[in-house]
Amino acid sequence: MIGGLTLLLVFQLVGEALVRGLSLPIPGPVIGMGLLFIALVLRGGPNEQLRGTATGILQHFSLLFVPAGTGVMLHFHRLADEWLPLTVALVASTLLSIAVSALLLQALSRHARHREDRP
Amino acid sequence: MRPALGEIWVYLATTPLLGLTLTLLAYQGAFWVYRRANHHPLLNPVMVAVTVLVLVLTLTGTPYQTYFDGAQFVHFLLGPATVALAIPLYAQWERLKGMLLPLLVSLAAGSLTAALSAVGIAALLGASRESVMSMAPKSVTMPIAMGVAERLGGLPSLTAVLVMSTGILGAVCARYIYRILHVDDYAVRGFAVGLASHGIGTARAFQVNEQAGAFAALAMGLNGLLTALMLPWLLPWLESLLP
Numbered sequence: 630m631i632g633g634l635t636l637l638l639v640f641q642l643v644g645e646a647l648v649r650g651l652s653l654p655i656p657g658p659v660i661g662m663g664l665l666f667i668a669l670v671l672r673g674g675p676n677e678q679l680r681g682t683a684t685g686i687l688q689h690f691s692l693l694f695v696p697a698g699t700g701v702m703l704h705f706h707r708l709a710d711e712w713l714p715l716t717v718a719l720v721a722s723t724l725l726s727i728a729v730s731a732l733l734l735q736a737l738s739r740h741a742r743h744r745e746d747r748p
Numbered sequence: 749m750r751p752a753l754g755e756i757w758v759y760l761a762t763t764p765l766l767g768l769t770l771t772l773l774a775y776q777g778a779f780w781v782y783r784r785a786n787h788h789p790l791l792n793p794v795m796v797a798v799t800v801l802v803l804v805l806t807l808t809g810t811p812y813q814t815y816f817d818g819a820q821f822v823h824f825l826l827g828p829a830t831v832a833l834a835i836p837l838y839a840q841w842e843r844l845k846g847m848l849l850p851l852l853v854s855l856a857a858g859s860l861t862a863a864l865s866a867v868g869i870a871a872l873l874g875a876s877r878e879s880v881m882s883m884a885p886k887s888v889t890m891p892i893a894m895g896v897a898e899r900l901g902g903l904p905s906l907t908a909v910l911v912m913s914t915g916i917l918g919a920v921c922a923r924y925i926y927r928i929l930h931v932d933d934y935a936v937r938g939f940a941v942g943l944a945s946h947g948i949g950t951a952r953a954f955q956v957n958e959q960a961g962a963f964a965a966l967a968m969g970l971n972g973l974l975t976a977l978m979l980p981w982l983l984p985w986l987e988s989l990l991p
Contacts, residue, residue, distance in 0.1 A: 658830035696819035714873030730858030731940035737850030
């Protein structure tokens with residue numbers, strides 16, 4: 630648990646340092662994720678400890694959104710004024726982006742599979 | 749003389765303990781309800797937990813900042829959790845390699861659809877500039893979205909709320925969209941919900957199916973990367989087109 634968490638924090642720290650040092654537009658944890666992924670490909674997979682820690686954190690990933698989400702109480706005023714454009718934009722854009730990416734990926738991966746099946 | 753209940757609350761509210769404990773209690777309670785209801789999407793645990801917390805804080809007159817002083821310890825874990833996404837990603841590496849091109853094309857299309865439709869609709873319906881800019885990265889995982897919003901001149905804390913709402917919306921509705929569109933492949937289902945609804949969609953996908961979860965994590969990571977790179981370039985151009 631501690632070993633796994635340390636490793637995650639080290640990768641995050643390296644990511645943050647790279648972002649600062651090279652003034653990249655990408656957040657540090659994303660760089661950290663990329664670096665860890667490369668490390669896993671090179672090493673041939675995570676050890677038990679890292680796998681356990683990651684599974685533990687990711688099982689309750691949605692918990693981590695609760696503190697910032699509760700910040701909705703700071704914006705009641707704005708939300709009362711602009712609820713219509715914000716709600717319509719959120720709902721329409723979310724449904725649209727799910728539909729577009731699902732249909733496109735389904736069509737393209739079927740196409741790719743069919744090509745593979747052909748002798 | 750014993751201190752009144754209100755005084756005890758005032759004392760406790762000044763320590764990080766209260767905010768942290770409340771967050772975990774609210775989430776545990778919400779998750780218990782969610783599990784009892786057989787993971788029904790309409791009882792999304794983030795939505796229920798946030799509703800409970802906002803009610804408690806409002807009724808007790810506790811400022812959000814006081815609460816966040818404690819809850820920030822949970823918030824902090826978003827960073828290492830984002831790094832940890834490399835592990836489920838690696839687990840699907842073999843399958844990913846075979847469909848890299850379809851994944852990247854769908855990613856670009858979905859990512860553009862998410863950002864541009866949100867900005868366009870909000871602007872056309874008369875939302876303020878700050879709100880529109882805060883809306884742009886709403887499909888991206890929270891730590892990235894807040895950073896992007898700041899760069900664009902939006903309000904990071906408003907973005908956090910929009911990100912949460914998008915996540916919940918996607919997690920709640922995805923199943924119905926897939927049913928209407930006849931999308932059955934768990935990889936495809938996970939990818940689309942992770943792309944549009946980041947971590948909350950990914951959490952939901954993991955609860956449904958391991959492979960869906962891994963593809964959701966992949967889509968979330970890639971969309972975060974792409975949006976962080978693309979939006980700061982794209983939006984000034986888009987802004988010049990809008991009224």
